[in-house]
Amino acid sequence: GNSVTQMEGPVTLSEEAFLTINCTYTATGYPSLFWYVQYPGEGLQLLLKATKADDKGSNKGFEATYRKETTSFHLEKGSVQVSDSAVYFCALSTGGGNKLTFGTGTQLKVEL
């Protein structure tokens, strides 16, 4: 079956630090990969996605590259801000369906 593994949090960084949140996956077929973000008390917002190997998704300074050879989709940002504090979820979908399989989430705390 499909599964997503994320690094455990919380991750605490100072403002302007470099961010990496690791995500690896196991899937049948060729999944589409996603990063969603959840701010306190809110639902999920799509941050970025990639639908095939070597694609790079990017949005709001965040990037992630679909690496088929390492089955990974690590999230990076060069300079985090306090407003980036949230929980980040890596997810995948396969087979053209809409079932998303999520990781357990990584909480990011950015301090001044």
Next chain:
Amino acid sequence: DAGVTQSPTHLIKTRGQHVTLRCSPISGHKSVSWYQQVLGQGPQFIFQYYEKEERGRGNFPDRFSARQFPNYSSELNVNALLLGDSALYLCASSSDRVGETQYFGPGTRLLVL
């Protein structure tokens, strides 16, 4: 355009009761999916509906059921509530193309006492 809307926002029930949660998708989206997010965990897939038909079901007991209406809105029903059903219930809509993005609503927070 309005995003995905869900009602109610919060709900408190007691064990054994029944609950109905509602979702309206983004205009033009024909697919609705439901997820359960227990505190501190990632969302778990419950159902997907497209054109009023069930397209997928996650590993949830028969106490959970859903339906989709001609206007593509959807209801999630949970019978015989258990304490463990306390969670944030998220609805997501998409236009159901391959690899299409799902857009999530703000969720309904259910507390079972």
